[in-house]
Amino acid sequence: MGTTDGEQTAAGLLEDPKSFDPKGTLALILVYFCILVTMWVYIYFVEFLGNDLIVVG
Amino acid sequence: MTATADAPAATADDGTAPDDGTGGSEPGTETFYDRFPEAARIVRATFLGAFLAFAVGTTFGIIQTLHRTGIARPFSSVDYYTFLTAHGVFLVLSFTIFFLVGVFTWALVRSLDRPLVNTRFSWAWYGLMATGMTLTGLTILAGFTSAVDVSADVLFTFYAPLQAHPLFYGGLAVFLVGTWLAGLDWWRTFLAWRREHPDERIPLQAFMVLTTTIMWYVATSALAISVLFFLLPWSLGLIETVNPTLTRTLFWFFGHPVVYFWLMPAYLLWYTVLPSIAGGRLFSDPLARVVFVLFLLLSTPVGIHHQYLDPGIAEGFKFVAMTNTMFLLLPSLLTAFTVVASVEYGARVRGGTGLFGWLRTLPWRDPAFTGMMLAGLMFAAGGFSGMVNAGMNINYLIHNTIWVTGHFHLTVGTAVALTFMAATYWLWPQITNKPIYSRQIGLAQVVLWFAGMALMSNAMHAQGLLGVPRRTAEPTYSGFEYGSAFGGYGELNLQVAIGGTILFASAVLFLSNVVLTMGNSRTDGLAETLAEPISGSEDAPLVLDNIRLWGGIAVLLVLLAYALPIVAIVQRGGLFGPGGEAYPMVLDALAILAEQAPDVLVERMPDVLGGGWAGGWP
Ligand code: HEM
Ligand SMILES: [Cu+2]
DSSP: OOSSSSOOOHHHHHHOGGGOOOHHHHHHHHHHHHHHHHHHHHHHIIIIISSOOOOOO | OOSSSOSOHHHHTTOOOOOBTTBSOOOTTOOHHHHOHHHHHHHHHHHHHHHHHHHHHHHHHHHHHHHHTTSOOOSOTTTHHHHHHHHHIIIIIIIHHHHHHHHHHHHHHHHHTSOOSOHHHHHHHHHHHHHHHHHHHHHHHGGGOSSSSOOOOSOSSOOTTSOOOHHHHHHHHHHHHHHHHHHHHHHHHHHHHHHHOTTSOOOHHHHHHHHHHHHHHHHHHHHHHIIIIIIHHHHHTSSSOOOHHHHHHHHHHHHTHHHHHHHHHHHHHHHHTHHHHTTOOOSBHHHHHHHHHHHHHHSSTTGGGGOTTOTTSOHHHHHHHHHHHHHHHHHHHHHHHHHHHHHHHHHHHTTOOSSSGGGGGSOTTOHHHHHHHHHHHHHHHHHHHHHHHHSTTTHHHHTTBHHHHHHHHHIIIIIIHHHHHHHHHHHHHHHHSOOOSOHHHHHHHHHHHHHHHHHHHHHHHHHHHTTOBSSOSSOOOTTOOOOOGGGHHHHHHHHHHHHHHHHHHHHHHHHHHHHHHHHSOOOSOOOOOOOOOSBOGGGSOGGGGOHHHHHHHHHHHHHHHHHHHHHHHHHHHOTTOSOSSSHHHHHHHHHHHHHSOHHHHHHHHHHHHIIIIIIOOO
């Protein structure tokens, strides 16, 4: 919007705060999402492949 | 403006504080202490109560850590459960709640820019909370001596069949009434403000306090019933038995929303204070309001997710609780986005560039900033283990293992506790006019907490996957070895112990810093201001401020989620239950089964056996 393609300048943001586009935040959240997915897959292995059947009784 | 002496005469009658969407203002160079000295004294008293509980609680924490890992056992394993009860109660009921009533009092008065309606009333609720918690605390500690026949080794989840001395429940009841009156105090102050400002939007911080208070009333209703009608009369000997499943269900009705009661003050600080410390501004006021409304609606009708392994509750009800729980992830994800974006804005304004490079420009030397950011990061990690806990099937993998303990040391033990410590470095000067003794020690302290917790909690998660139980003084058994994954049981124990020791050191640094700060003399020039949101309250639909509507829907959702399960529990086990002990209930269930046709038996046997024996009475 108020800034040139890509980089948002400090002055530009102070002048027009609503032009702020939180790209860094999006990037961080995508990283978090990837970690979550990896951990989920990992837990799948722990639960279904890591343990033998437990027979009670 | 009012009869109280709180607001200084010069500003008391103007009533025209500029409205930044986060609430009122701290005009010019006034701190909260300058502007509202009486409210500041109350906030200070609640913080001191919190720190006392924190001191005792963390001391017991290190004792437990060394005991259960077998590194040092100066006390008997019987006393372990007294330590554990005290650790739980002091930290999650006393430390957290005393601190948060302080944060809420500060936030409400600050954002309304108006003193509390009646300071004597405020001291009354503080007195009730302090008296009640002292009674409860002493009753627990009396368990260490056999000189008096008083004890309360019931753990902080104090449902039947474990029974405490009546003073334990009595103290809790008094404490609870104190918190209710605190909520009333905030609401009365808000209504007085409303009369003075009939057409203004509710300031954001006040909105957060008011919605959370309603959530607390909904949540604690079941706890009050459980304590007053069942547990207290039972421990007084007025009634013979209680229905354990009922008291468990009533406890967990309260037990989930209480975690949001702890968390909401941390969110309040992340939304309204953290962006300003970073030099940024809250990204969106409307989004923040939506988040708090969602928590009001969804915090309570999920409690049964703590009872996935309870044999007395039908799977269908558990499924409803799981579904609601998954919806509850939404407001926390919204929070992650909003808070990080607000901080990113600060970084960009400071000249930060690049996709990740902006992170470098943030004020990492500020203990308040770094502490809160690390707390948020830990919360994100806790989000993962929380999702595992929340899944009905995968919960079986970790239920009642030390994984769960690892999980909530990330959430309440770090996201909340570390945020509170970090916020102290920012808030304490505002409410006392005294500068922090050492901000360097503060910075070291928050980093140490993060490091210690990373070590301890990670090892607890790993031990949980090996099947190591929680709440166990000596978690080793003759003729049985834990698996050798993740480095094995012994190595993980070492990590738990080192992590716990670092945490304890961090707690000592924090408390010493506070005590030394109290010795400083008052100075001028400590006032901090909070920045306006980028997208302010004028962008938020008016209906968001209709707290009565949201409260009504919240109650409705709770009825939908709980009416049928509770009726079923009472029908099956009786209001006062088949007995206060666990295992005759299993026998009863077996007797019933034996009478049924074989096809019913085939259907229900797995539930009764699996639930009754594998689940036990955690
Ligand atoms: C010095 C810091 C701390 C250490 C070393 C520590 C250590 C421990 C350990 C080892 C346990 C597990 C005991 C067991 O299940 O056998 C435990 C339980 C617990 N901790 Fe902490 N902790 C610390 C701080 C905190 C904080 C700050 C909170 C919350 C604000 C907290 C809340 C709890 C709760 C609720 C339990 C569960 C009690 C129960 O199962 O009944 N802890 N802690
Ligand atoms: Cu929960």
